Amino acid sequence: MQGLTVIAPGILSLLQDAGRFGQQQIGLTTGGPLDSFAFTVANRLCHNSDNACAIEVSIGGLTLESSIDSVIALTGAKLGLKINGQNKVQWQSHAIKAGDKINIGFASEKNSGCRAYLAVAGGFDIAKQFGSQATVSREGIGGLQGGPLQKADLLPSSNHRDLELLSLSEEQQSNFNSSFNSNYPDLVELRVILGYQQNHFSPVKQAIFFSSEYTVSDLCDRMGYRLEGPKVNADIEGILSEGICLGAIQVPADGQPIVLMNDRQTIGGYPKIGAVFGPDLAKLAQLSAGGRIKFSAMDINDAHQELLLAKRQLDQLVLEAL
Amino acid sequence: MTATLYPHIEIAGADALIVYLGADTQPEISAEVQRLAQGLQSFQGQEIVDLVPSYASLLINFNPLLCDHLWLRKKIRETLDSSTSQQESESRLVELPSYYSEESGPDLNLLANNAGLSPEEVIALHSEAEYRVYAIGFAPGFAYLGQVDQKIAAPRLATPRKKVPKGAVAIADRQTAVYPAVSPGGWNLIGLCPTPMFDANNEPHMLVAVGDRIRFRPIGREEFFDLGGELPEFEVQS
Numbered sequence: 001m002q003g004l005t006v007i008a009p010g011i012l013s014l015l016q017d018a019g020r021f022g023q024q025q026i027g028l029t030t031g032g033p034l035d036s037f038a039f040t041v042a043n044r045l046c047h048n049s050d051n052a053c054a055i056e057v058s059i060g061g062l063t064l065e066s067s068i069d070s071v072i073a074l075t076g077a078k079l080g081l082k083i084n085g086q087n088k089v090q091w092q093s094h095a096i097k098a099g100d101k102i103n104i105g106f107a108s109e110k111n112s113g114c115r116a117y118l119a120v121a122g123g124f125d126i127a128k129q130f131g132s133q134a135t136v137s138r139e140g141i142g143g144l145q146g147g148p149l150q151k152a153d154l155l156p157s158s159n160h161r162d163l164e165l166l167s168l169s170e171e172q173q174s175n176f177n178s179s180f181n182s183n184y185p186d187l188v189e190l191r192v193i194l195g196y197q198q199n200h201f202s203p204v205k206q207a208i209f210f211s212s213e214y215t216v217s218d219l220c221d222r223m224g225y226r227l228e229g230p231k232v233n234a235d236i237e238g239i240l241s242e243g244i245c246l247g248a249i250q251v252p253a254d255g256q257p258i259v260l261m262n263d264r265q266t267i268g269g270y271p272k273i274g275a276v277f278g279p280d281l282a283k284l285a286q287l288s289a290g291g292r293i294k295f296s297a298m299d300i301n302d303a304h305q306e307l308l309l310a311k312r313q314l315d316q317l318v319l320e321a322l
Numbered sequence: 323m324t325a326t327l328y329p330h331i332e333i334a335g336a337d338a339l340i341v342y343l344g345a346d347t348q349p350e351i352s353a354e355v356q357r358l359a360q361g362l363q364s365f366q367g368q369e370i371v372d373l374v375p376s377y378a379s380l381l382i383n384f385n386p387l388l389c390d391h392l393w394l395r396k397k398i399r400e401t402l403d404s405s406t407s408q409q410e411s412e413s414r415l416v417e418l419p420s421y422y423s424e425e426s427g428p429d430l431n432l433l434a435n436n437a438g439l440s441p442e443e444v445i446a447l448h449s450e451a452e453y454r455v456y457a458i459g460f461a462p463g464f465a466y467l468g469q470v471d472q473k474i475a476a477p478r479l480a481t482p483r484k485k486v487p488k489g490a491v492a493i494a495d496r497q498t499a500v501y502p503a504v505s506p507g508g509w510n511l512i513g514l515c516p517t518p519m520f521d522a523n524n525e526p527h528m529l530v531a532v533g534d535r536i537r538f539r540p541i542g543r544e545e546f547f548d549l550g551g552e553l554p555e556f557e558v559q560s
Contacts, residue, residue: 021383022366024374025359026520026528027458129522139462140503141522195333196340240346241457241466243374243381245338267376267459275335300391303336307386 002067002098003157004120006149010061010104014222015124015143015155018051020132024266030246031134031142032262034222034285035115036278037314038076042119044319045073045093045166052123053133055149057116059288060106062149066096070160071121075168077113077184077286080105090116092167092322113184113286121160136263138223166319186291187213188283190259191298192249196272200234201251208232209273209295214257216284216291222263225284227293231255234271241269247276259284277303279310329402331395337371337386339394344378347468347496351378352456353413354402356533361401369393375532376457377466416530418500420449420491420538421546422513427491428556429510433476445540447471448491448512453498453536458528463502463520465530470498482508487554489514491538516541516551 006013016039019032033039033056043052055062060079073093074081081088082103088094096102104116126133126144135143144153194206201209214229233255244250248260250270259276261284276284277298284293330342341358344351359375362382366373369389374381384394422445424431434441453467460466475496483506486492490501492509501507502520515538519529530536541549 021371024372025458025532027460027462027464030372130527141462193333193336195335240377240379241459242376242379243334243340245335245340245381245383247335265460266374267457272334274333275338277336298336300333300336304386304390307336311387 001154001156002159003124004064004066004068004102004155006151006153006155007063007065007101008061009149009151009153010057010063011059013058013062013149014056014135014137015053015126015133015149016056016135017053017123017133019262020130020134020136020142023130024243027266028130028139028141029136029263029266031132031136033115033117034262035076035117035282037282038115039117040314041091041168041317042073042075042117043123044317045075045091045168046071046119046121047163047166048119048121048123052119053126054117054119054123055155057104057118059114060104060116062104062118064102064155066100066102067098068157068159069095069097070157071163071165072096072102072118073166074104074116074118076116077107078109079107079112079116089167093163093165095165111184111186114288115285120157121163122158125156125158138263165322167322168317168319172317184283184286186287187294188280188287188291189294189296190280190284191277191303192274192295193277193298193300193303194274196248196274197234197236197239198273200236200271201232201273202235205232205234206273209257210297212294214293214295216287216289216293217256218289220287220289222261224261224264225259225287227257227259229256232257232273234273236271238269239271241267244268244272245275247278247281248272249274249276261285278307329398331398333391334381338381338383339391339398340379340381341398342379347377347456349454352454352533355380358398358401359532361404362397365397374459376459413533413535414531415452415535415537417537417539418515418517418529419541419545419549420513420515421541421543421551422448422491423543425553426514426546427512428558429479430512433474433493433510433512436476437473439473444474444512447474448493448498449538449540451537455530455532455534455536458532461502461505462522463528465499465519465532465536467498467536469496472496476510478508479510482506483557485557486511487514487556489516489518489551491515511556514546514551514553516546516549
């Protein structure tokens with residue numbers, strides 16, 4: 001078997017496709033990339049489908065050795081990409097040859113983000129579990145052994161020669177859409193669609209929620225981001241357990257909001273004020289502890305328009321041949 | 323605040339609605355959740371991405387590129403209004419063997435003591451009732467079954483165990499469950515079920531589905547081992 005061999009796995013590197021859908025009825029969460037925009041562009045730079053399996057590199061430190069001739073691309077957080085020790089530009093594809101060493105470093109400056117996506121032409125050819133390759137460590141499902149990449153893992157992929165190398169211009173990166181940002185500021189605005197138990201949050205609490213600044217606590221992972229800031233308790237402590245959608249903002253008895261991410265549990269019993277608008281979750285996922293957040297309210301019809309617009313813009317994204 | 327009338331459709335997120343069909347744990351409400359989920363099943367994989375049934379609600383994730391919340395509201399209303407079929411009669415009865423004992427359920431005696439019952443009475447009350455799968459969640463294959471007799475309802479442990487063994491038959495408040503895999507947990511352990519609840523590698527992955535009826539069949543030590551059961555080491559509770 002050939003492909004990429006893990007020399008050093010880094011802090012947290014996970015194989016992800018677009019996510020595992022239609023399995024929540026048996027308790028399986030969706031998984032998938034935390035920054036789906038960066039993930040999708042990485043795949044497109046490698047001529048892949050939007051559901052191809054790539055690597056989500058959190059924080060950094062991944063080193064791979066190739067036994068194939070192929071094309072790779074790194075998008076997302078500015079962690080730095082090196083091929084055989086030579087610096088390479090992110091957000092564009094690069095040819096690799098058998099024997100090449102690929103290294104993803106660590107953020108060296110502020111506002112670099114913390115999730116990067118490494119795609120390879122053809123994706124990684126691993127078995128699907130429950131219809132998806134997405135790794136959910138908490139469930140032990142997906143990826144190679146249901147968990148993060150380990151030293152000496154072989155990530156199977158085949159040769160892809162003579163593929164056009166593509167790039168996404170910096171102008172496109174920044175002009176693309178204000179909600180998709182390849183520069184990752186440490187203060188982000190997250191748009192929220194009010195819903196769920198919103199009526200159990202008093203007008204005063206809602207005013208506090210939308211006018212205060214919240215900070216990402218140390219408890220932030222692929223399951224959820226626990227925030228710190230002014231308390232916004234609901235007037236009820238718990239509810240009958242119910243389904244939790246991606247981005248749902250639940251508020252336990254301590255009044256501190258938790259934004260639920262891709263590996264969230266599928267049902268739960270804390271009151272929820274609404275949900276963060278999907279595309280904004282990428283901005284949150286690029287923050288680490290200490291990152292700052294402001295919330296603003298968004299109408300569901302506006303949200304729908306924006307989703308359609310975002311999809312069209314993504315499809316019109318011009319990838320230029322190098 | 324005005325009283326909520328059911329069914330009540332609420333926004334969950336930009337691409338999700340939640341339908342409330344009641345406010346408490348009742349077989350009739352759960353059956354209605356099930357009927358709605360089944361009615362919408364035909365859209366799954368297209369307009370509908372995921373259906374998450376729970377005690378009295380159904381969360382519906384939709385694909386905003388193929389439909390919108392107004393379309394979905396219409397489909398929900400149509401499904402609820404259609405008076406077709408009593409799905410309830412099709413609900414399956416699944417029997418789960420359970421080896422109740424102090425060596426397989428370290429909280430059995432304490433739970434019995436607190437309830438003013440003998441362990442045998444706790445076992446009888448737990449195994450004579452028929453339960454309903456109200457929800458699946460917390461972990462893959464973790465089925466919330468309700469409701470246990472009020473006499474054997476017991477609050478969660480003050481300090482959850484770091485490791486509850488696979489197959490543990492447990493009680494929390496008026497709910498009961500079988501742990502599908504080793505996991506942390508704060509429920510009271512009263513027995514072990516040798517039948518796997520969840521298998522990631524084989525079909526069917528799950529023994530039960532939301533809406534199924536469940537009954538526990540008490541088995542002895544010998545039958546427990548015959549059925550492939552294994553006695554794990556339990557974490558001692560201080």
